Amino acid sequence: MWLRLSRVSRKRSSNSALSGVARDSTLSTGSHAREGRRRFDPRSWLTRIRSTSGLESRAESGVAQSREVQHVKCSGGRAGFGCFALAISRQVHDGRGTHALDALYAGLLTRKVNWVLDADIRGFFEAINHEWLVKFVEHRIADRRIVRLIQKWLNAGVLEDGVRTWREEGTPQGGSISPLLANVYLHYVFDLWAQRWRKKHAHGEVIVVRYADDFIVGFQHRADAERFLTELRERLAKFSLELHSEKTRRLEFGPFAAENRRRAGKGKPETFNFLGFTHICGKKRNGRFTVVRQTIRKRLQAKLSEVKAELRRRLHAPIPVVGRWLRSVVEGHLRYYGVPMNGPALLTFCFQVGRLWYRTLRRRSQTARITWERMRRLVWRWLPRVRITHPYPLRRLGVVT
Numbered sequence: 001m002w003l004r005l006s007r008v009s010r011k012r013s014s015n016s017a018l019s020g021v022a023r024d025s026t027l028s029t030g031s032h033a034r035e036g037r038r039r040f041d042p043r044s045w046l047t048r049i050r051s052t053s054g055l056e057s058r059a060e061s062g063v064a065q066s067r068e069v070q071h072v073k074c075s076g077g078r079a080g081f082g083c084f085a086l087a088i089s090r091q092v093h094d095g096r097g098t099h100a101l102d103a104l105y106a107g108l109l110t111r112k113v114n115w116v117l118d119a120d121i122r123g124f125f126e127a128i129n130h131e132w133l134v135k136f137v138e139h140r141i142a143d144r145r146i147v148r149l150i151q152k153w154l155n156a157g158v159l160e161d162g163v164r165t166w167r168e169e170g171t172p173q174g175g176s177i178s179p180l181l182a183n184v185y186l187h188y189v190f191d192l193w194a195q196r197w198r199k200k201h202a203h204g205e206v207i208v209v210r211y212a213d214d215f216i217v218g219f220q221h222r223a224d225a226e227r228f229l230t231e232l233r234e235r236l237a238k239f240s241l242e243l244h245s246e247k248t249r250r251l252e253f254g255p256f257a258a259e260n261r262r263r264a265g266k267g268k269p270e271t272f273n274f275l276g277f278t279h280i281c282g283k284k285r286n287g288r289f290t291v292v293r294q295t296i297r298k299r300l301q302a303k304l305s306e307v308k309a310e311l312r313r314r315l316h317a318p319i320p321v322v323g324r325w326l327r328s329v330v331e332g333h334l335r336y337y338g339v340p341m342n343g344p345a346l347l348t349f350c351f352q353v354g355r356l357w358y359r360t361l362r363r364r365s366q367t368a369r370i371t372w373e374r375m376r377r378l379v380w381r382w383l384p385r386v387r388i389t390h391p392y393p394l395r396r397l398g399v400v401t
Contacts, residue, residue, distance in 0.1 A: 133154070
């Protein structure tokens with residue numbers, strides 16, 4: 001009974017905190033900010049540090065690059081900041097990359113989106129301003145011990161070839177706390193501002209989906225897209241950030257993009273990449289508009305190159321050992337990229353993995369050549385079958401039943 005009541009209470013507090021922060025778009029100390037401050041108890045972080053063997057002494061002694069302490073703090077920080085992040089943003093290590101993809105898919109199909117802004121921040125993790133980041137953390141965390149420990153991590157510097165260099169910008173490289181701090185930084189810099197801009201300045205519908213420093217913004221009108229891009233550059237400049245000029249682009253995308261571009265003689269609609277998938281304007285069998293998501297070609301080729309190099313390293317390893325490793329590789333690939341309409345790319349990947357394994361086995365001996373008949377049995381024995389592992393996003397998110 002206690003566990004059930006505690007879950008209900010945590011859910012209610014999380015929903016109320018989310019609604020309060022969604023209405024607050026500045027760093028003011030209003031009622032919503034004060035209410036959110038009281039809801040999070042930073043002593044839970046210290047309790048977790050004390051319960052870990054010897055971590056408290058190392059943290060208090062100023063060992064800023066302790067990865068164990070960062071891991072404990074990051075797990076507790078996601079619990080503290082998770083209820084206060086907007087629905088448009090996703091953290092790196094919260095396991096919701098596919099949720100961001102499904103949210104984008106549902107927004108493109110259920111909202112009036114005719115233009116898409118594909119933006120990229122230049123060197124985001126190396127350009128985060130420490131002074132602003134500490135202010136953002138202090139706005140949420142009142143315990144000075146937590147803030148002081150985060151400042152030590154930021155001022156720890158970088159160790160390269162035995163030489164330690166200090167930087168006034170950026171988050172700790174390789175630290176588990178870096179994704180959380182980066183998400184907090186973009187929450188104040190981008191999320192709250194985009195939420196306010198959509199409500200006050202947009203003339204049509206606007207969708208925003210962000211995962212870490214990658215975000216996609218959809219607009220109904222082209223004028224809104226142009227104005228948003230101009231004001232976004234000004235907003236990021238205030239916090240020592242800038243958009244990548246070559247990777248940031250505005251493109252026509254939606255149910256009317258193909259017809260409009262055909263009339264203008266511009267060819268097929270442009271595509272954009274997000275979280276490992278190329279998003280393409282397509283049609284269903286009944287002729288209605290849909291979004292086709294396919295594995296990015298460069299990602300597919302890069303993964304096959306890694307598999308080829310690892311197979312060469314395991315050239316003389318036993319077949320069962322290599323087979324179990326390839327099974328885990330293919331299974332992980334299918335679990336992420338197994339979205340509807342991505343079957344051809346999945347089939348290509350699995351076929352190429354089997355082909356690389358066949359070529360590697362033929363190199364083991366100059367006399368005993370393996371036949372395709374035996375190779376088919378090995379592939380059937382060790383590699384999983386190609387399948388779609390994710391449902392359609394509109395059904396997963398409850399848009400259709």
